[in-house]
Amino acid sequence: MSRFLIRNTTLAVAVAAVGCGGGSSNNVDPGETIVDPPVVDTRPEQCLEDPENSGYCLVWSDEFSGSAIDAEKWVHEKNCTGGGNNEAQCYTDSPDNSWVADDMLHIRAIREDATGPSVVDDDPNYDANDTSGSGSFTSARLRTKNMGDWKYGRFEMRAKLPFGQGSWPAFWMLPTDWAYGGWPLSGEIDILEAVNLKVGGEDRVYGTLHYGGTWPGNKHTGEAYQIPGDLNPADGFHTYAVEWEEGEIRWYVDGDHYATQTSDGWYTTAELENPLAPFDQPFHLILNLAVGGDWPANVNDTGIDEEAFPQDFVIDYVRVYQCTENFDTGKGCASSDGDFVHNPGLEPPQAPDSTDGELVIFDGEAKAPYAWYTWTAHGDIGYTIENIGGEYGEVAQITYNTNQGIGFYQSDSAYDLSDYTYVEFDLRVLNEPADAGAAGLTFRADCGHPCSSGDYPLDMPAPDQWAHYQIPVMALVEGGLNASSVNTPFVISPTWDNQMGAILQIDNIIWTR
Structure with missing residues (x-):
């Protein structure tokens, strides 16, 4: 599948061709009619006009309407690395862990011992037949790398999230080419994450950026969001999205704009002279359901509730839009430029005797x-x-x-x-x-x-x-x-x-x- 990185290269070549002369009128035949070179619009045909999306044009989607996962859009990662977070799962391509049914993608985490490669799929030492890694759960992780890679746009998913202590669903993006170096120097965009939903009243979802330098110089910034009306994301379907343009990324849940980050706050130590780095390169999409790990273990409990599994992450659709106003910068199509929803923090806790500040x-x-x-x-x-x-x-x-x-x-x-x-x-x-x-x-x-x-x-x-x-x-x-x-x-x-x-x-x- 071709990448949707639109470049008006034909026009650029034409302009260069007419702009390199010496500027002397003696080079022009007085009887010749000068015709401006044609402007070639390289946008996909469906993007020439799309008024229903406020300037955003649908350039890629998966409605999961077939009978199987589309291998031209998604590839399974298969490993038992623990995600770098001490997670408990092995990712597989088994139909027990991911399948399409009833126009939905299902990703299921199951309690079962498994073995597999001990390094990630992109590692030069990766061997699909390696069994040196292990996990106590199986699950699935799908990505669009090298089949769907984008720089700027609106990335949207409608889904129902799993719940229970140890559950960790995510809809997120990683750089395709790692232009600024390994994680997190080249960045990470987390569109949607949640952990341990319904445990101890947990009902938050998170939107986050990762950037900065190598550990311990890595940074992450973001916000949590609670769906109005005391709705838990595990009880029904909700729409999660980011709008990413040059120098700005915005987060939405069901159309509520709840967070914004700009290039004034992010950076990479690998490219200090570029204020847009690392979020100025092509990224691809990832869907996965992790089990356990450092973050879930530190929210509400310290272990995994094995009786809560199996758990399903159910995705209705994934859609990618790009801005018809400016394909190169993604600017001009923001869904909301006004005030947006913030979740207020709690009152500061008091010291045990609360008398001396x-x-x-x-x-x-x-x-x-x-x-x-x-x-x-x-x-x-x-x-x-x-x-x-x-x-x-x-x-x-x-x-x-x-x-x-x-x-x-x-x-x-x-x-x-x-x-x-x-x-x-x-x-x-x-x-x-x-x-x-x-x-x-x-x-x-x-x-x-x-x-x-x-x-x-x-x-x-x-x-x-x-x-x-x-x-x-x-x-x-x-x-x-x-x-x-x-x-x-x-x-x-x-x-x-x-x-x-x-x-x-x-x-x-x-x-x-």
Whole structure:
């Protein structure tokens, strides 16, 4: 299938041909009639006029009206990599995991042990016959790469989402050519994600961008949305869309414009001179249903409810439109330029005694509503409460049994902490790895996925000595933190080349006004 990257190349060649002369009238036959070169319109015929879509023209769609998944539009990815997020599924092309019926695409996650390739399909070492990867669920992930790739447009899906602890459906986009480097340097556009719907009242969907530098310099920014009328996305069909134009991306649910991001906020460290990067290259579409992983595990619960499966992600249609006003920039066809829906944040939580303007996160124990979580690329991070006596008494001890990981205190809900002035805490390093390399620490506060975060580098304390840190909240805001919607007020990450064997102790974590 051809790509819908429209370029008026014929016209450009014609203009170049008539514009390269010396400009002398002596080169023109006085009797010759000069005719302007014809303007060649290279847009698809159906895009010449489409008034019903406010300038957007349908250039690609799948209504799933056949008897099978269209192999000229979608290809299955087949692997057991865990998505880089410790997910539990293997993706297959089995008709048990994805099929078309009743004019709908069904993607089903099933509890069953499976094996498959341990690397993603695009990895140069990928072998379809490899069985070194494994998972405890099977599911499906379909993409349009090299069959449907677009730069700018409106990307829309009508779907009913699955539910249950561990469910993670997504409709999203990745770069086709990775022009600025590996993830997330070349960007990621998440049109729709949701986790653990109906668990603990969970009813949010998310729209997010990923960009920035390599971990831990990666960034993600976005917003959550709740469908009006207390409707849960797992109870019925809803329409999810983004409109992507040069320098701007907008998110919609059932026509409500709930979020906008612009090139003033995104960037890639691979191309600092291009303010539009990385979202100025062709991307393709992905549909998948993941199970478990770091994000679902940190929302409402810490595991997977196996009894909730099988679960189905049911898609009515997927449609792609491009803007007839300007195919090169995608500008001129915005569905809404006015005010849009925001979901207000919650009131800030009170400290246990709520008398001194302090929000205590940890003082020998984690304070409600916060609990300790970890993320690792592999291995684990140990967390214990140790009584060291003296003025500190009980402290949190963090042991890194991984080369790459973070630990953090997080709540289920996000709170407005914008009127706090400092984050303060005590920390000491009990042990550094033997091959620590360039030793350092990074503090972060964020909203969890998908909100923006603020990073703050920390000076290393003297070995085995307690150090007190006081970080201005404004510095975190300047680093990208959305302080009005924080559910993760403390993240600590060693930046050693190898974290394995590092031991930290922390105490007295307090946000102060």
